[in-house]
Amino acid sequence: MGKQVYQTARGTKDILPAEQPYWAQIKQVAEKTLLGLGFGRITLPHFEDADIYTKGIGADTDIVSKEMFYLKSHTDSDSVKLALRPEGTAGAVRSYIQNGMSSLSQPVRLYYTGAMFRHERPQKGRFREFYQVGVEIFGDDSAKADYLVIMSAWEILNRLGLKNLIVYANSIGCPKCRPKYIAKLKKYYKSHLDNLCTDCQNRYEVNPLRLLDCKEDSCQKVAKGAPTMLDNLCTDCKTHFQQTLEYLDYFNIRYDLDPTLVRGLDYYTRTVFEIVDKSDKGRKNTIVGGGRYDGLVELLGGHSTPAVGYSIGLERLVGAMKEQGIKPPKTRGVEVCILQLGDKAREISKKIYDTLAKSDINVYFVPSNDGIRPQIKSAAKIGATYAVIIGQKEALNDEIILRDLTSSSQEVFSSKDIAEEIKNRLIKCEC
């Protein structure tokens, strides 16, 4: 009684060996796709000066005002307040500026992967420590960059075998046209204020764009008659968005326009998008979220540089793979286990072990005095595909029994042919 029981902290979890193949598969596919599209991997710190988030994401956003983890230590001066990163973009921008990447050949394409931290109330697909793959393109203001970014995410999800995906896209304009639109929107809503829920009365002041996606029936009625951002874009923003959509059409990427799509981070301009798994009818599972942020580099102290990016929520991606019944390829475990009886066989076994290991076969050999039965049992238990069996008789004749533990069939081979034989069989298995 009274034994101390430790649990994971709220919103964190262990990823156990049984789950790792999903993560390995995602990592491999994402890496291959992104490197193949000209992105370079960058590794960024897990904590930074909190100011980059406050300034970049916006002090009034939920992420900054309610969800940041701040760090405390005994020796830090008060001059720099550190925070665990709640997302990757601000850090990537800081790195772009600090490392003078504006003098590299533009555009600069980067991707990164790792844990992010937000102090939220956990739910399914929502954690306090969660993993993302993040992608950013700096220095390209054309619709090509928007397209490339969306396409790369689409491609990763497709290569992983996901179905029922759709891109929701919207444009939220630029500092020229958005204020005008918001003024127009507020003007429209002003006469309807009495019909709105209390949340929306608040949104009217704090974040008018959010008025559009309220789920209350009464608010939705009002929202239907509201002017849309898309109808009020300036010419440049309109052209940019149209071109982006044309690229998506060209590449057969399924999308819907969603005029209510508004990202919760202040830095977004123009294109915003999500990629959603629609197979779960109950509610939408957003796997990818991103958009353009043309003002952020300058805001954080760099030269004015256009940029666009997104992040993939990996636990949501793993969840979608499981729900859609996608099995990741098996990782290579023990392929061959050597079983032996007697001293002479043991000596030979060591040589066989070296030969097989040199041929890049995953081989397991721990000498044993047990009988063949327990040895074969433990070989099966560690998941070996084949057993190499060397008894006293075989040791004398320079022979080896190769047993297929899946089919329970076995054949005798000369010891010098064994590596070749196993290699051939393993290659066949993979097809």
Place this chain on the structure above:
RNA sequence: GCGGCCAUAGUGAAGUGGUUAUCACGGCAGUUUGUGGCACUGCAGUGGUGGGUUCAAUUCCCGCUGGCCGCCCCA
């Protein structure tokens, strides 16, 4: 941050204010010292945590911790 539901072997579940708390799967061992999986037999393992009510709490009540659902928001 707000509201609701929940917590029993490793996993999934059942049940009870009162001797050894149940079942399935899983684990381990044996039947079987030159051939594993099947079968049979046996073994081990459980009330998240702190407090309250009570003669007695796994059961009733409260706090904490954690999970899930809705809101907010988001990957």
